[in-house]
Every structure is written in C-alpha cells, then in structure tokens.
Amino acid sequence: MSKALLSPDRLGSVDEIRGEVFKVPWQNFFTVEDTIGRGKFAIVKKCVEKSTGKRFAAKCIRKRRHCRDCTQDILHEIAVLELSSSHPHLIDLYQIYESSTEFVLILEYAAGGEIFDYCVGLKDAFSETKVRQLFRQILEAVDFLHDRNIVHLDLKPQNILLTDEKDGDIKLVDFGLSKHLSENLEIREILGTPDYVAPEVLNFEPISTSTDIWSLGVVCYVMLTGVSPFLGETKIETLMNVTTGVVDFPNDLFDEKQTACKDLILKMLQLDPQNRVTAKDCLQHTWLSGFLSPHDGVERFAIQDNVFHDNAKNLLSSKKCSRS
Numbered sequence: 001m002s003k004a005l006l007s008p009d010r011l012g013s014v015d016e017i018r019g020e021v022f023k024v025p026w027q028n029f030f031t032v033e034d035t036i037g038r039g040k041f042a043i044v045k046k047c048v049e050k051s052t053g054k055r056f057a058a059k060c061i062r063k064r065r066h067c068r069d070c071t072q073d074i075l076h077e078i079a080v081l082e083l084s085s086s087h088p089h090l091i092d093l094y095q096i097y098e099s100s101t102e103f104v105l106i107l108e109y110a111a112g113g114e115i116f117d118y119c120v121g122l123k124d125a126f127s128e129t130k131v132r133q134l135f136r137q138i139l140e141a142v143d144f145l146h147d148r149n150i151v152h153l154d155l156k157p158q159n160i161l162l163t164d165e166k167d168g169d170i171k172l173v174d175f176g177l178s179k180h181l182s183e184n185l186e187i188r189e190i191l192g193t194p195d196y197v198a199p200e201v202l203n204f205e206p207i208s209t210s211t212d213i214w215s216l217g218v219v220c221y222v223m224l225t226g227v228s229p230f231l232g233e234t235k236i237e238t239l240m241n242v243t244t245g246v247v248d249f250p251n252d253l254f255d256e257k258q259t260a261c262k263d264l265i266l267k268m269l270q271l272d273p274q275n276r277v278t279a280k281d282c283l284q285h286t287w288l289s290g291f292l293s294p295h296d297g298v299e300r301f302a303i304q305d306n307v308f309h310d311n312a313k314n315l316l317s318s319k320k321c322s323r324s
C-alpha cells in the first residue's frame with residue numbers, strides 16, 4: 001500500500017503519519033545514554049525507556065539545514081519507516097517526538113552495531129557461510145522496499161546493523177536519502193557514499209531500484225574481503241574506478257573455488273543498470289538459493305558447476321584489471 005505522494009519522490013505528510021507525534025520533551029520518558037551514530041543533520045543516541053527499561057535508539061533530526069526547512073524530507077523518512085516497520089530486517093519505528101527545532105525518532109535498538117566493524121576487522125570477520133546468511137537477509141529487506149517502489153540510495157556497511165554481536169540478524173537503517181519512484185520521475189542528483197555509489201548516479205542518469213543493487217554488489221564484496229572493489233587513493237579516483245566498472249577478484253582475496261559468489265557480484269556490478277539482476281534474481285541465485293537459514297537446521301548448497309561469467313574470465317585474464 002503506497003501512501004499518497006506529496007511530490008513524485010516523496011511519501012507522507014504530517015497528517016498522513018500513522019503514529020502519534022508527541023509534542024513533549026522525549027527526555028521525560030527516556031534516559032539518554034551515549035551517542036552511537038552521527039550524520040550530517042542527525043545524531044543518534046542510545047536510550048532506555050524509563051517505564052519499561054527497554055533499550056532504544058533516538059535519532060534526533062534537525063528541521064532546518066543550510067537555512068532550508070527540511071520537514072518534508074523528515075516526514076518522508078518517517079513514512080518509509082512506518083511502511084517498512086513490519087519487515088523483520090528493516091528497523092522498527094516505536095515513537096515520534098517533535099519540538100520547534102527537531103524531530104526525534106525512537107527506533108528499535110540493534111545491539112550488534114554496524115556490519116562495517118566486522119568487515120574492517122574491528123570485530124570478528126564473517127565467514128563465507130555467514131556472509132551468505134546475512135546477505136540473504138539484506139536482499140529480503142531491499143526486495144521489500146523495491147516491491148513498494150522505494151529505493152534506499154545509501155546502502156553501505158555503516159547503514160546495515162546486527163541485532164546482536166554474536167548470532168545477530170540484519171536490520172537495515174537510515175531512509176534519509178530514500179526516494180519513492182513513480183513512472184514520470186527521473187531523479188538526477190549525486191547521492192550516497194563514493195565506494196558504494198552506482199555509475200548512473202555519477203553520470204546524472206536516471207536512478208532506479210538497480211541503483212541499490214549496484215551498492216549491494218559492493219557491500220557483498222566488502223563483507224567477503226574487507227576490501228572495497230573500487231577504492232582509489234583519493235575520492236575522485238574511487239569515483240573514476242566506479243565509472244569504469246572494472247571489478248577484479250585477486251587470488252589473495254578470493255579462493256578460486258568461490259565461483260558462485262563472484263558470479264553473483266559480477267551480475268550485480270553491471271555498468272548498465274538494465275543488465276543488472278534484481279533483488280529477486282539475487283535471492284534465486286545458486287549462492288543464496290541453495291542455502292537455507294541455519295535456523296532451519298539444514299544447509300543445502302548446490303555445487304556450482306563451473307559456470308563463470310564470461311566477463312570475469314576476460315577481466316581476470318586481461319592486464320586491464322588495475323587494483324586502485
């Protein structure tokens with residue numbers, strides 16, 4: 001069910017918010033603890049509800065940014081949160097508080113923190129089996145959004161959380177840059193983070209659900225190796241690497257037997273958005289479909305016969321691959 005649109009790419013308006021907006025200080029009901037996240041226009045603090053002792057994350061978002069009233073943008077983020085609160089791998093919205101200067105979103109607390117910390121070795125690295133289990137959950141969440149014509153546009157390890165440090169599940173967060181796609185909408189603006197941004201964004205070409213798929217291809221590569229496939233010495237060099245779309249799988253990062261995950265990554269990192277797989281295609285791919293959640297007690301992994309994307313063979317054999 002998609003909400004009436006205020007403008008082509010925005011959901012929601014103050015009278016369409018399903019939940020109640022409280023106009024009293026949120027600190028009356030929550031004990032504020034340490035800061036756990038900080039964005040350009042928001043700060044996120046861990047907090048505990050006084051009446052229940054339950055932990056939450058309070059996302060405090062300023063209404064005014066660069067002398068511009070951004071209330072509509074915040075209402076859009078709230079609408080996407082409300083739309084997706086029913087999905088197990090999208091963060092849940094609990095309460096909303098409003099003051100003259102900010103909105104405070106009381107969100108589900110994910111104790112495991114960002115998967116970024118596990119990818120870069122700050123916490124125990126993921127095994128390939130763990131990556132497959134978590135990446136499947138990420139794709140289920142993104143597929144849910146795409147089915148509702150919502151593109152996240154800021155998918156990166158810093159916005160993908162775990163509910164627990166040990167055997168946690170995925171929670172996707174931060175819909176602040178998300179857009180609702182409608183037929184006549186061509187969004188052309190630079191968004192997202194250099195390592196994860198899709199080439200069409202850099203070329204000011206239309207954005208689509210495929211834009212998220214590119215970002216997830218990079219996320220998968222990083223979850224498996226801790227290395228970003230397009231990383232350059234500078235931000236500009238990274239962006240230039242993205243526009244070439246050249247991806248290599250060096251032997252020091254990938255085992256030659258890992259053909260299934262490399263095949264999926266290559267299908268997600270196609271330069272032309274029209275050639276990219278969808279979230280549903282990914283969930284059917286051998287690397288993910290042969291795998292049942294460990295909670296099912298059964299793990300079946302179809303042996304991937306040596307189907308290897310022709311592109312990869314050319315890339316790996318050619319000297320063109322330069323690791324930036």
Ligand SMILES: Cc1cnc(Nc2ccc(CC#N)cc2)nc1Nc1cc(C2CC2)[nH]n1
Pocket residue numbers: 036037038039044056057059091107108109110111112113114158159161173174175
């Ligand atoms: C333990 C923890 C550690 N680090 C972060 N980082 C983080 C990343 C992105 C955003 C950006 C957003 N939104 C905010 C914080 N969130 C945590 N728990 C959260 C965070 C949350 C909700 C999303 C705030 N629930 N549980």
